[in-house]
Amino acid sequence: MSEENVVLKIENLKKSFGDKEVLKGVSFEMKKGETKVIIGPSGTGKSTLLACINMLVVPNGGKIWLENEEVTSAKNLNKIRQEIGFVFQDFGLFSHLTALKNIMIGLTKVKKMEKEAARELAMAELKRVGLEKEASLYPAQLSGGQKQRVGIARALAMKPKIILFDEPTSALDPELIGEVLSVMKNLALSGMTMLVVTHEMGFARTVSDEIIFMENGYIVEQSSPEEMFKNPKNQRTKEFLFKLNELYGE
């Protein structure tokens, strides 16, 4: 594949909080349409990595490019952030706005779209995640799975170049995880570029193009799902996958 197809490139990314070095030099890249899954024990910098990509957390070192634009030195961060979708573990829906308005506000206030056009687009995105009937409900009136699907629709409506998912199903009741994963799977199939931090091994196995195993601020191993599950090279990867398997029993 040519260089033009690279949507996201990360080079030697470092981040410390005080004395604690959370990211110790992480590098990888993502091509258009790829889905990559990041796995690893908690506290190994996965969420920090995602937050660094759209500069919600400012890294201490290394570089990030979104297509041809260097994010880490950009002056127009608010512009760049519009192009990076973010889906949060605890949804981050705006409590005082309906599902529809949650999606519209980014379009009208940030992209300065006309209200009617924004409403139409927001409605279309709600339909895409199967929630057109819930358009006029407020977040507190939605189930966890519905909230997260609104969160995804909100990210989608901005027409981002990539969407980052930070443990999108970790706060959900088990019976609600499926509806969110299926929306994500359809997204991946439709060609969206997605970087997903998750412990859902089923999703990782069937949807992702590559799995990245992170531990202690490093990428320990990255390979295709088949490679990773059948033949992990690193001892730590083996142990981690074994533990996950014990927990969730595939």
Add this chain to the structure above:
Amino acid sequence: MEKIWNIAVKYWPKLLEGLGVTMEMTLISVVAGFLIGIVLAIARVYGNKFFYGLSTVIIEIIRGTPLLVQLFILYYGLPPLGVNLSPFIAAIIGFAINSGCYQAEYLRGSIQSISGTQMKAARSLGMSKTEAIMQIIMPQALRRVIPAWTNEFIYLLKYTSLAYIVGAPELMAQAKFIASRNFQFFEVYLVVAVIYLVVVLLFTKIFSILEKKVEIPGLEWVR
């Protein structure tokens, strides 16, 4: 009982005049205090070190000193420096600043009670910090602050009675004037107490209606 009623009827115009001044002072200073409070609260939550520090110092000084002392400084303390304020203006400035600092603290608590993920989500959509505060945080924080704010309004309404000490012709000042002429202290102050009570209850009701009106659907059970 009849005596009290007679007092109320006889001095009604005077009392009404005083109540007018009281309400005027209350409304002006609560609104001005609200604006001061928003600025101070935002500085405390989102400001850099300088604005955080400045806001904190102002709030602590105002909250840490008696309102009456603040009024005396404004009314008696400033003229030697060439600033002459009428009792009414001095009282309003004092009340607005004092109330602003209390309102700032209520509002700060209310802002901080809104989940941080909403701020992150707003920023990740490309909103500036100011936009996120105005579009996302404030609409929710202002709703949540209504109960505490009702409290502050009631306090302020009653504390305006301190203004009679610097000579503002509000309800308490009228009462003192009337009572000192007819020596019916008990009756006059009782009438005044009832007037304060009725006004307070009226506004409590208004704010509770407002609170229900702007309630976010789905969150009713939280109460």
